Amino acid sequence: MKKWIYKSLVVSVALLSFGLITPNHEIWANFEESRHNQSTLDRPSDNHIASAYQLDDILVDEKPLPTTDYFVSAAKEQSYIKFGTRVGPVIEQEFETxxxxxxxxAIATTIDRVGEEKLRNLSITEKPSGDYAEKIFHLVDANSQKDIIRFHVRTENRPFEGYYYNFHYHTYEDNYSKHYNLGDIYWSKNTPPKWLS
Incomplete structure (x- = not known):
């Protein structure tokens, strides 16, 4: 195998995993050993291997910071997953506007408050709850496994009016005790379908 293919393979693993998976250098050493057994003439020098490792380490260490746009896009996706095909089309326009x-x-404000170091470890949950449970998604500090902000939607049956969806969020700053209201969307007087349906 040519030297450039070997280096390309190392760089590709680092790029494709976005730095999340660190290649086990023992694998590369075994790979190199099996190549040596096949042919000692084509074996790259130790300098080439060392420079490939160094390039790999640099690429893995430079994990890009997630952006507000990333979290906003993921939030929209998780919201529509929760709404499902029965609720989503009915409330889509009002939800969007x-x-x-x-x-x-709320996401942008939260990201500004957490700072760059916590932002590097921030992730978004990917499983909205079904049935009539409230969870849409949470922003989580991956290191502490603590929710930073929780976005929920509650189904409310208001007497003589009908069913509403109340969108709100909770933050870690007050131990998730306060509801920060985002707004309501009217459904109808009929019982709404379960989430994810």
Whole structure:
């Protein structure tokens, strides 16, 4: 195998994993050993291997910071997963104009407050709850496994009016005790379908 293919393979693993998976250098050493057994003439020098390792280490260490746009996009995706095919089309327009801009604002404000070091470890949950449970998604500090902010939607049956969806969020700053209201969307007087349906 040519030297450039070997280096390309190392760099490709680092790039494709976005620095999340660190290649086990023992694998590369075994790979190199099996190549040596096949042919000692084509074996690259130790300098080439060392420079490939160094390049690999540099690429793995430079994990890009997630952006507000990344979290906003993921938030929208998780919201529509929760709504499912029965609720989503009915509330989509009002959600896009009335609720989602406030979700974007809350995400941007939270990201500004957490700082760059925590931002590097921030992730978004990917499994909205079904049935009639409230969870849409949470932003989580991956190191501490603590929710930074929780976005929820509650189904409310208001007497003589019908069913509403109340969108709100909770933050770690007050131990998730306060509801920060994002707005309501009216469903109808009929019982709404379960989430994810």
């Amino acid at each position: 009335k609720i989602f801009p406030k979700i974007e604002e």
